[in-house]
Amino acid sequence: MKKVLIIGAKGLLGPELVRVFKRDEMYDVTGWDVDDIDIGDKNSVNEKVIGLEPDIIINAAAYNAVDKAEEPEGFEIAKRINGMAPGYLADAASKIRAIIVHYSTDYVFDGNSPDGYDELSSPNPISKYGESKYMGEMELQRHSEKYYLIRLQKMFGKPSNNPNAKKSFFETMLNLAKKQDAIKVVDDELSNFTYAPDLAGRTKYLIDKALPFGIYHITNEGMPVTWYGAAKILFELAGIKNVKLIPVSPDEFPRPAKRPKYSILINTKLEPLRSWPYALEEFLHNQQEFFNAVSK
């Protein structure tokens, strides 16, 4: 039996990782979140992680407040949690010869390439959040050789019970559809989406099959869309007909952090995941109660 430690167990991805590993009796699963460990505290990481002696450490904890990270205080937190902590975890992993899995983002790229970015493309972040995540990628690689660095983008999944949790785009759109007859959506940022249960399954696959260590791009496939394009597909699948979607330029909703204009993550290493609208259909089906509440 292998001991797997999942950190960030109360976030969007973490609970799916816990679920998928717990279903397999080959794994003894421990899930920790911010109440159990502060990954930004090197001593605490050393003491607690090394004390547990896991065979596999999966770090799904992060500071994902993209716009707040543009402010000096937010950037300090981002550097601590997204930048330095992956190095502390990787260092602890190396000391106990554990495998480490860490997640990063398409926001490490500048978004100037309409053709997208593969695993070997050079990062060039255009936001402080992207900088902090790129720093984490480098710290991870500096401290461990047995790592899987997984980049993903625009994740969605089961709404969190935590009222402070950041809502996924689809959850936000469904909530707005309850209240508004027309919704303006930014027609920019061409990319795909990542369904948390699919990503969790593919993470376990990397470990089960002992695939080579290194960088992987794991997102659902499909036709890349802008936020507006994604909202249109969501409303079609959810049968929401009497809410008008209005495409607008990003200038209508100015935000502090720059986002990559094109951020298609190209996967050259793994079998492609199903296309994201199929995953979205499953998500809506599984959230029937929530979905019924918003269908007008």
Ligand SMILES: NC(=O)c1ccc[n+]([C@@H]2O[C@H](COP(=O)([O-])OP(=O)(O)OC[C@H]3O[C@@H](n4cnc5c(N)ncnc54)[C@H](OP(=O)(O)O)[C@@H]3O)[C@@H](O)[C@H]2O)c1
């Ligand atoms: N969500 C996306 O669209 C997206 C896109 C690209 C990449 N990613 C990456 O995918 C990974 C998983 O993201 P996610 O959306 O599942 O994240 P999430 O929902 O924000 O969950 C992260 C969890 O980590 C916890 N945490 C924060 N600071 C911590 C600390 N110092 N020590 C221990 N735990 C801490 C958070 O607790 P609190 O909530 O109480 O702070 C939260 O429960 C992250 O690496 C993220 O950067 C996500």
